[in-house]
Amino acid sequence: MPEKLKVVVLFGGQSGEHEVSLMSCTSVVKNMDPDKYDIYFIGITKSGKWLLFEGDVEDIQNGVWEASSKPIVFPADPSFKGFFLVDNPSQVYKVDVVFPIMHGPHAEDGTIQGLLELANIPYVGCDVVASSVAMDKAMAKAVFDSFGLPQGKYLVVLRREFEQRPQHIIDAIESALGYPCFVKPSNMGSSVGITKAHNRQELIEGLKEAGRYDRKLVVEAFIDCREIECAVLGNNDPQASVLGEIIPCNEFYDYNAKYFDDGKSRLIIPADLPEEKANEIRQLAIKAYKALDCSGMARVDFFVEKDTLEVYINEVNTIPGFTKISMYPKLWEATGVPYSKLIDRLIELALDRFKEKHPE
Ligand SMILES: Nc1ncnc2c1ncn2[C@@H]1O[C@H](COP(=O)(O)OP(=O)(O)O)[C@@H](O)[C@H]1O
Ligand SMILES: [Mg+2]
Incomplete structure (x- = not known):
């Protein structure tokens, strides 16, 4: 039996999307093969404290985790390659790979990724520059313009x-x-x-x-549009999934429509589009992914004009939602990659990129 990989699942965070992250984390962990991975749950509180949680994964989603967790230090110093408890600095927990499942500022924007670069630990998803440019809508738009990707005014x-x-x-x-x-x-x-x-x-x-x-x-x-999303997976040779469509239950796809008005917003997979149009969008998704130099994963979101089917890129999400109702894992399932295989693949891609960056 080969040794299990030591994976840190990093959740929570200081952004407005803290709660979303807890939901995503629970669902990712439930789909990780316990025979392959030793999982550490590290949560970042809304005030920025780093805590090790050793309880039941269900208690992450409902917020109970915080009270029973222990403060840790996750040093940028690469000689540690791991973390230790504040109360017991002499015992270092070694880490093979980190899976950040946090959204928004100080999570998905290159900051955590920068810390992991300093610590010299492989991590899932985009690197520093792709994360930060994708997170900043104004910057991403400038890059899309320079690559000739179609976008609204x-x-x-x-x-x-x-x-x-x-x-x-x-x-x-x-x-x-x-x-x-x-x-x-x-x-x-x-x-x-x-x-x-x-x-x-x-x-x-x-x-x-x-x-x-x-x-x-x-x-x-405003674009009078349908909302079409494509999941992209890979490093140097990224692949695009089938497309999905969001039918928001509110006037637009706002926070409540995304996470709480359960079941009222609908995801349609595959999106009902002519094959040629779907292929055009999948090509654009890969072009946008490469334009931002993404790696690992990203979900590329489009607005498709209702009448003309003209396509505009909206945004690239480098850590897309992973809740049980989220589009990214569902799109890969529909493309033939089951959720737990998707996690395996993301971890493999993290290790591959690390090797590519640090050739022996
Ligand atoms: N230019 C636009 N035209 C029409 N709808 C829009 C436009 N921009 C945003 N929306 C609506 O608002 C939602 C959230 O906008 P988005 O830019 O995707 O923000 P976020 O990064 O928070 O997901 C979209 O999913 C869509 O429903
Ligand atoms: Mg969006």
Whole structure:
């Protein structure tokens, strides 16, 4: 029997998507083969504390984990290659690979990935630059433009500019984009801080709301669209899954529609599109993945205009939701990769990339 891989599943985090991460983590762990992996659960609390949890995986999802966990230190110093308990620094827990399942700022944005680079430990998913560029909607849009990927009209606005010259910013948005438009924090996720503005008053409120989450905001023209998503998996030769469609239960796919209005938003897999259109979108998904130099995994989201089926890229999610109702694992299941095989593959890809970066 070969030795089991020591995997840290990293969950929680300081972002607005903390709860989503707990749900994703529980579902990932339930699909990890206990014969192959020794799993450590490390949770990051909303205030940023790192804790080792040794209880039942069900107690992650319901939040009970936090009270019974022990504080740890996860050093950037590569001579440790692991972590230790605050109360017992002499016993180091060695780690072979980390699987971060956290979303949003300080999780999916290259920060955790940077720590793991310093610590010299392989990790699942995109590296520092792909993570941070994908997380920042304004940056990602600039890259998509430079690679000729089709996208809707948008403007990038600094919160400070809006505070100092509100009328100027509003005029610019009204003349470039009109109503309705979408106002978003540049760095966020799970629709946190996003609103749809139908008029000037809502635009002002939307800019203030988005400004609670980020100093940089993105405003986009509304696209009357279907929402189509593609799961991509791989390092240098990424593969695209079949496509899925989201039918949101609310006016748009907001936070409640994504995670809580259980069963009311619908996922349709495979999406009902002509084969040629589906292939075009899958090619674009791979192009976007390569444009951001992704590795491991990402879910690439598109807006497809209802009448014309014209395709626009929306965003690339480098740590997509992994809850039991999430699109990423479901798309791979529909493409012939069962959930537990998907986890195996992601871990293999993490180890492969590490070897590629650190040739002997
Ligand atoms: N330009 C747009 N036109 C139409 N709907 C949009 C537009 N931008 C966002 N939406 C809606 O808002 C949702 C969340 O926006 P998105 O940019 O994907 O944010 P997040 O990164 O939080 O998922 C989308 O899934 C879609 O329902
Ligand atoms: Mg989205």
